[in-house]
Amino acid sequence: MKRIITYIQRNKIKSALLCVLLVAYYFCLPKPLFKDPTSTVIVSKDNELLGALIAExxxxxxxxxxxxxxxxxxxxxQFEDEYFYKHPGFNPVSIFKALKENISSGEVKRGGSTLTQQTIRLSRKGKPRSYWEKFKELILATRMELRYSKDEILAYYASNAPFGGNVVGLDAASWRYFNRSANELSWAESATLAVLPNAPSLIYPGKNQERLLLKRNMLLEKLLQQEIIDSLTYQLSLAEALPEKPYPLPQIAPHLLQKIAQEHRGEYIETSIDRQLQRRANHIVSSHYNLLKQNEIYNMAVLVLDVRTRKVLAYVG
Structure with missing residues (x-):
């Protein structure tokens, strides 16, 4: 301790500069990291998607x-950063390989960025792909590793990565391209989505299918080589077709969605709605509407409640 005090007394300028740098490093990572508007999403009591509104x-x-x-x-x-759980936010080997390839080609062809660095880049939209920006991303990535766990960093990446067109984030991509939640995706579907952020403007479902298929199958082969999947799963995954066009998102409770969006725009809302009961209510209302509109009756509404808990189970109109 005495040595430290003595050093500070003898090197006041260096010590002050070091303190400034440490403080700047501590506060360099913005909070919140992402400020983009999000879709309004409502789910049933069983966490099934009922509907969503596009972000602002x-x-x-x-x-x-x-x-x-x-x-x-x-x-x-496996596709982007196989040493993700081992590095401190940047991978020196990948950076060296990228520098070597870029210098030899005379242009930036390879990034060498880790998933952490890519997450930082996603949060700093519009920045040029220069070596100076790469250096800043590296510094911010190390700070991110100190603030968040590896799984938290992955969650940030998965929620903000581009998946082609106007689809951002794994959850939206799962519903738009496969019409199901991310938890229900097969290995082939997961591999398809994993390769999309690498070149979302060039390759996405419905565009450049051959290149997308090649990338997906190469990733599946790597999963097999790493013994993450077995040979049967590999063969079955290769046989799965790619999605040809985006699906419309479910609109099972559109009136409730609009009502919730008035006060909770851009939020993820868990409701008490019973998805099957809501579908039945929609069908009944639709059937009666077709009959009643002949008598110029155009407005209908249904509200189904659980009398014991007073929770809303179905909402139409």
């Missing part, structure tokens, strides 16, 4: 999900 900036971007399905997690790590 025209993107399908669901609110951040803290949980990343294991299949997608394995796929994205």
């Amino acid at each position: 900036d025209g993107q399908w971007r669901f609110p951040k999900n803290d949980s990343v399905p294991d299949k997608f997690k394995q796929c994205i790590i």
Whole structure:
């Protein structure tokens, strides 16, 4: 301790500069990291999607999900950053290889960025791909590693990565391209989504299918080589077709969605709605509407409640 005090007394300028740098480093990472508007999402009592509204900036971007399905997690790590759980936010070997290739080609062809660095880049939209920006991303990535766990970093990446067109984030991509939640995706579907953020403007379902299929199958082969999947799963995954166009998102409780969006725009809302009962109510209302409109009756509403708990189970109109 005395040595430290003595050093500070003898090197006041250096010590002051070091303190300034440490303080700047501590506060360099913005909070919150992402400020983009998100879609309004409502789910049933069993966590099934009932509907969603597009975000204010025209993107399908669901609110951040803290949980990343294991299949997608394995796929994205093998495709983008296989040393993700071992590095401090940057990978010196990858950076050296990228520098060597870029210098020899005379242009930036390879990034060498880790998933942490990519997450930082996603949060700093519009920045040029220069070596100076790469250096800043590296510093911010190390700070992010100190603030968040590896799984939290993956969750940030999965919720904000571009998946082609106006689809952002794993949850929105799962519904738009496969019409199901991310937790229900197969290995082939997870691999398809894992390769999309690498070149979302060039390759996405419905565009450049051959390149997308090649990338997906190469990732599946790597999963087999790493013994993450077995040979049967590999063969079955290769046989799965790619999605050809985006699906419309479910609109099972549109009136409730509009009502909730008035006060909870851009939020993820868990409701007490029973999805099957809601579908039945929709069908009954639709049937009666077709009959009653002949008598110029155009407005109908149904509210189904659980009399014991007073919770709303179905909402129409």
